[in-house]
Amino acid sequence: MLDGRYRIDARIAVGGMATVYRAVDTRLDRVLALKVMHPSLAVDASFVERFIREAKSVARLAHPNVVQVFDQGNDGSYVYLAMxxxxxxxxxxxxxxxxxLQPRAALDILEPVLAALGAAHRAGFVHRDMKPENVLIGDDGRVKVADFGLVRAVDTVTNTTGTVLGTVSYLAPEQIENGTADPRVDVYACGVMLYEMLTGDKPHDGDSPAVILYKHLHEDVPPPSAAVPGLAYELDEMVASATARAPEIRPHDAVALLAQVRDGRGRLTAEQLDVVPPQALTADHDNADDRTSVIPRALTTLRPLPVNEDEEGSQAATDRTSRFESPPPPPPRRRSGPRRGPMAIVVAVLLVLGVGAGVWYINSGQFTEVPPLLAKTQAQAEDRLRDAGLDLGKVEHAYSDTVDRGTVISSDPKAGTRIRGNDSVSLTISDGPRNVRVPALAGQKLDEARSLLKDDGLEPGMVTREFSEDVPKGSVISARPADGTKVRAGTAVALxxxxxxxxxxxxxxxADLADARSELEEAGLKVKVAAERVNSSEFDKGQIAQQSPNPGGRAAEGDTVTLTVSKGPEMIEVPDVVGDSVEDATRTLEGAGFQVEEDRGLLGLFGDEVKSQSVEGGQTAPKGSTITIEIR
Structure with missing residues (x-):
């Protein structure tokens, strides 16, 4: 039992960050999934804080294709999410x-996945770990995206340092190269998943993760029709658009890709949608399932335990109850002792009359139950109260995201409460969701813009940065939704x-370090010198050998350029090749890292033995420099 509320039934999965269990919420009698962070991570306060903050953010994604977050808490060293x-x-x-899979089934799965990601992207979040393991398919055919525990709100810093999150087969090139993560990395992963659904294989394979990462960086995802002849060109287009190596060529988020997918699907014929790929492992069926359901069901699924039942099923419990027999009535007892007098009889009669009068008082209309009023209009609620013999009391109004405008949110007393007849019942009526206007944010500093949004009941969403000749650095250029747009309270506004x-x-x-620093600072850039120096055959000791970002690129004022200083060429020992044949001497010197030049003169035109070398054996010379051998 976790936190005195959640009864653990079974372990579902183990990941790098948490273990997931099937559990029962004993308060609400419902089965749920419990994600418990590994205790080794729970000791990191900053990690736990981020885990909780992101859980709250994901809980706002009320979308039918997103696995919902119900609760978050901790029990001692266990930090958990109830989902x-x-x-x-x-x-x-x-x-x-x-x-x-057949194209129809693949698209039936892809579309709800994109709808879920689209809601996250428009709310300012990126999943960053999309893969088939995180796409859940319910027994009822519904498709849901799971494991938003890795999502990160795209804020002032959009790259991760140290490690790249995600599974290598689905990583976008920009994630591999510099760790950046915006909605287009999810678009790329969905393109890879579509390829895998259509062909049965991943587009890039290799003996090691490094090989797969290299292919993502340098090779395009092939068209699925190359692996499955007969696939429509429109499917190739979908995959190519989503998996373009240059992120600016891809659809900017999942909503845009969903529009492309639906447009392409609309151009496909029934025959093109029902093509059976040769890679399909279950060909002996009539495709009826694919035509009539959202997706083809997996052959093996786990059956959840019903709430409050054991694994033997409820029938056994019923049988056990039916075999229980009532005990026989006890034999009548013979009276003993003196007979009761007339006074005792009078008292008994009065007691019976009193009890009967009390029961009559309670049940004869003096008391009544408050009828159910939730989700009724005010007029319907008044009619129900009148029929129950009750009066309408105080009527209040409140905003609600879940109860329709003009209907009852709650009553006081609650439904089912027994109150005296003709008493009054107060109602709270929904005014619907609270709508607010996006404030004017253009020109505001980022912190000020966030404060304005929170003051107006809105949430700061995804932050992207662009160069601007007109707007000062750190100030807002624009917002989405735009200034003045009327939106629901709690909506995330991207900046x-x-x-x-x-x-x-x-x-x-x-250049020398001092000159390089001066030139960069005059351009408005900051300078950082790398702690480690590098050998360089091109640049002398003390000169700048490398800079990052690379020259010719663009940066903002105040950005940092890292400089790496040269240690000069690497000095290595020269092998002694005097007396060796020309072929052996050349092989030895080149193997040590030198270039070789032959000096034969007139006497050495037909010779094959090294007489001397320009740098004697045992001495050092710059790696890559030329050693001249004299031949006799």
């Missing part, structure tokens, strides 16, 4: 058992913030 439990399987299970005027990064390689 919706989806009885069924994952897309990985489907692919493992079915192989390649575009100025990076200031762009600066062309000068090339300072080859």
């Amino acid at each position: 919706e439990y989806v009885a069924g399987c994952t897309l990985r299970d489907v692919l493992r058992e079915r192989g390649a 575009v913030v100025s990076k200031g005027s762009p600066i062309d990064i000068p090339d300072v390689t080859g």
Whole structure:
């Protein structure tokens, strides 16, 4: 039992961050999934704080295709999330058992996934770990996206340092190269998943993760029709658009990709949608399931335990109850002792009359129950109260995101409460969701813009940065939804913030450190010198060998350029090759890292033995320099 409320029934899965259990909420009698953070991570206060903060953010994504977060808490060293439990399987299970899917089934899965991600993207969140393991398919055919525990609100810093989150087969090139994560990395992962659903295989494979990462960076995802002849060109287009290596070519978020997918699907014929790929592992069926249901069901699914039942089922309990027999009535007892007098009889009669009068008083209309009034209009609630013999009391109004405008949110006393007849019942009527206007944010500093949003009941959403000649650095260029738009309270507003005027990064390689620092600072950039120096055959000791970002790029005023100083060429020992044949001497010197030049003169035209070398054996010379051998 966790936190005195959640009864653990079974372990579902173990991940790098948490273990997921099937549990029962004993207060509400419902089955749910409990994600418990590993205790080794729970000791990191900053990690726990981020875990909780992101859980609260995901809880706001009220979308039918997102696994919902119900509760968050901790019990001693256990930090947990209580989430919706989806009885069924994952897309990985489907692919493992079915192989390649028909285009109709693949698109039936992809569309709700994109709808869920689109809601997250428009709220300012990026999943960053989309893969078939995180796509849940319920026994009822519903598709849901899970494991938003890795989501990160895209804020002032949009890259991760140290490690790249995500599974290598679904990582976008920009995630691999510099760790950046915006909605387009989810678009890329969905394109890879569509390819895998259509062909049964991942687009890039290799003997190691490094090989797969290299292919993501340098090779395009092939068209699925190359692996499955007969697939429509529109499907190739969907995959190519979503998996473009350059992020600016991809759809900007899942909503845009969903529009492309629906447009492409509309151009496909029934025959093109029902193509059975040769990679399919279950070909012996009539495709009726694919035509009539959202997705092909996995062959093996887990059946959730019903609430408050054991694994033997409820029938056994019923049988045990039916075999229980009532005990026989006890034999009548013979009277003993003196007979009771007339006074005792009078008292008994009066007692019976008193009890009967009390029962009559309670049940004869003096008291009544408050009828159910929730979700009724005010007029309907008044009619119900009047029929129950009750009066309408105080009527209050309140905003509600879940109860329709003009209907009852609550009553006081609550439904089912016994009160005296003709008493009054107070009602709280819904005014619907609270709507607010997006404040004027253009020109505001980022912190001020966030404060304005929170003051107006809105949430700061995704922050992207762009160069601007007109808006000062750190100030808001625009917002989405735009200023003045009327939206529901709690809506996330995405902000575009100025990076200031762009600066062309000068090339300072080859310059002395002092000169390089001066040139960069005059351009408005900050300078950081790398702690480690590097050997360089191109640049002398003390000169700048490398700079990051690379010269020719653009940066904002105040950005930092890291400089790496040269240690000069690497000095290595020269092998002694005097007396060796020309071939052996050349092989030895080149193997040590030198270039070789032959000096034969007139006497050595036909010779094959090294007489001398320009740098004697045992001495040192710069790696890559030329050693001249004299031949006799």
